[in-house]
Amino acid sequence: xxxxxxxxxxxxxxxxxxxxxxxxxxDNLIYATLGVMAAVIGSTLARTGHLELLLLLPPLSVILxxxxxxxxxxxxxxxxxxxxxLAPRLKELTSERAEIFGWxxxxxxxxxxxxxxxxxxxxxxxxxxxxxxAALTVYWMLGxxxxxxxxxxxxxxxxxxxxAAQVVRYADLAR
Numbered sequence: 001x002x003x004x005x006x007x008x009x010x011x012x013x014x015x016x017x018x019x020x021x022x023x024x025x026x027d028n029l030i031y032a033t034l035g036v037m038a039a040v041i042g043s044t045l046a047r048t049g050h051l052e053l054l055l056l057l058p059p060l061s062v063i064l065x066x067x068x069x070x071x072x073x074x075x076x077x078x079x080x081x082x083x084x085x086l087a088p089r090l091k092e093l094t095s096e097r098a099e100i101f102g103w104x105x106x107x108x109x110x111x112x113x114x115x116x117x118x119x120x121x122x123x124x125x126x127x128x129x130x131x132x133x134a135a136l137t138v139y140w141m142l143g144x145x146x147x148x149x150x151x152x153x154x155x156x157x158x159x160x161x162x163x164a165a166q167v168v169r170y171a172d173l174a175r
Contacts, residue, residue, distance in 0.1 A: 008086060008089055015078050015081065026072055026075065029067055033065070034127075036060045040053060040060070041054075041057075041135075051144070054135040055139060055153060058132035058135065061127075061128050062156075062159045065124075069124075069166055076172055079108075082101055082104045083101070118171075124167050124171075125164060128164075128167065129163060129164040132160050136156060
């Protein structure tokens with residue numbers, strides 16, 4: 001027969017494995033985004049006179065950025081669940097009143113967390129929003145002014161602004 005504490009510890013191990021997998025996937029999305037940027041910019045430079053290729057960068061950045069954001073939020077949700085649900089339930093089952101899973105709270109209270117989170121927000125915005133907006137700016141300044149492409153670029157701008165709002169919203173700047 002399995003007791004409650006064993007069940008909770010098993011749950012902890014499983015969700016930590018999920019969190020670890022999501023961290024690896026999320027971090028690799030940065031490299032994927034940089035690769036996509038290099039490919040789009042390289043293709044644009046290789047095909048002189050085809051600046052409309054830059055219009056590929058915003059939707060690809062939004063897709064990768066949204067996937068990054070969703071994974072980052074799930075990583076944070078796992079930490080919240082451990083801190084707010086799992087640890088208190090396990091603490092009730094132990095005879096000691098020691099902190100359970102202390103790292104889940106301790107790493108959030110270091111003196112540099114706020115500056116680190118703000119820097120991460122800047123990096124996320126630069127990677128997933130500013131870079132595609134720069135590509136759009138180059139297209140608007142130098143590219144063909146065909147109305148379907150201009151409409152596409154405006155829709156892409158709205159998508160990027162929407163993603164930027166979500167990135168800021170989920171930045172988790174609070175202690």
